Amino acid sequence: MSSSQILKGILEGCLLSIIGKGETYGYEMIEKLNEYGFNMVREGSIYPLLLRMKKEGLVVTSQKQLPSGGPKRKYYSLTRKGEEELAAFKEKWGSLSKSVDRLLEEEG
């Protein structure tokens, strides 16, 4: 597994978590990721992931008219399957990060 694949898996988990906190759209997801310090994520890279997550039935989208007028905006929300995937990610990440932390602490 290449490092970019690991990163993609983590990014997918983070997107699930952000969408799980409430319906949101692409640019807002990036802003939230940045708030948490994910500035290594190239903004455009979320869209191929979102396409795949939609194909796999983890998220659904809906078009909403903006109050300011203009074109409609695409909002994402989690499906039941997406919620399950998020729970699985939390569990996997919890044990992975604990292991990595434990290993690295020994070095210090």
Place this chain on the structure above:
Amino acid sequence: MGLSVQSQEFLANLRLYLISSGKNEDEIESIISELNDHLLQAEKAGKDVSDIIGKSPKDYMKQLSKEMPIDRKDVLKYSLMVMIGAIAFIVLGNVVRGGIEASVLELISYPLIILFYIGLISVTFRRIATSGNKMLVWTLLGIVGAVPTVLILALLFLNGAVETPTVTFHSTWNIIAAAVAVLLIIGLSLWTRTWVMIIIAAIVFVPDLIMNVTELEESTKIITSSMLIMLGMAIYLFFMWKKDKKQNVIG
């Protein structure tokens, strides 16, 4: 405030890339409008298109394309449309120039040439969409433009060299074939809601029809009709160019 030229160019190239990759039209429009929305906000925040999609638009287009399934129905629909349209034009051309007379070789070769051409267009347009090089784009367009002429000339040459049984239509059948071809062209135009096929058909075939009813000499007829065709094309392109310019000013 609208999108920057670079962003608009990227979105136009992405659309061309996805269409020539045979993706679903609705899905293409959906991802384009989503990226349009993102780019608008990002540009307001002072970022540019390369901050969003990375250094290589080509790689980014491929990543998106990989996640979108090929729409067989759309591919079949467009291939069929091009096939029917092209055959209708060939039939009309034959009728106008004195009646349908096709050898078995031609009957087999024309559909093959059209299929090959659809494949070629798909590959070339994907290449054009991902190429930043203007010179290469014009070269590719030149090749795409020249290929059908070369193939048809090769077929005519082969047809003269190889003897195969010939199907000849007589007067009534020619009229029926022409009527069917005209109906097909009108039908396709209604379906795609564009006038372009009807206009091109009129420009290409009406001069010959007019010449057929005159008493001019054969060579005069040919010269006059080709001049009328070129004039018609020039007028049409001029109007398209004016319309395009007007739209760009508004948009």
